[in-house]
Amino acid sequence: MSLFNAHFKNINGSDTYPLDQVIYRSPIDNSLLEVEQDRKALASKSPEEWKKLFAERRQSFKPADTSGIWSKREMVLPEIAEEDIVTMQEGFTPLFDGSALAQELQMKKLWVKLCGNSHTGSFKDLGMTVLVSQVNSMIKKGKPIKAV
Structure with missing residues (x-):
């Protein structure tokens, strides 16, 4: 399981839904949903670590x-x-x-x-x-x- 995660979040509320749920609007208030990343998890890697990882992947086949x-x-x-x-x-x-x-x-x-x-x-x-x-x-x- 990945350390990183994301979910759909109601743009006008706090209800959330998994990204593998086929859903377009909040069933609570019909608001649109947006993808919300776990920024804390993403921040657990330093910018240098991200750059190194992306550079390594650039060399991968x-x-x-x-x-x-x-x-x-x-x-x-x-x-x-x-x-x-x-x-x-x-x-x-x-x-x-x-x-x-x-x-x-x-x-x-x-x-x-x-x-x-x-x-x-x-x-x-x-x-x-x-x-x-x-x-x-x-x-x-x-x-x-x-x-x-």
């Missing part, structure tokens, strides 16, 4: 580590088993020099992240890898999934 999303899995979907992750190495798209736009905006420097520069040409790949991985995990655990 394990599928989850080759993804710009899953290489930081503790901050995305911390309780998922690595073998349940479904990825096409999303993320890690390059930054482009935006000097012309920076000059127009009177900024010293600007770098632009082109998230559509991916296998499918869609920035949605970044979120879909999380959804598909979570569904994969839920199916393996026998959790009910009517439709996604």
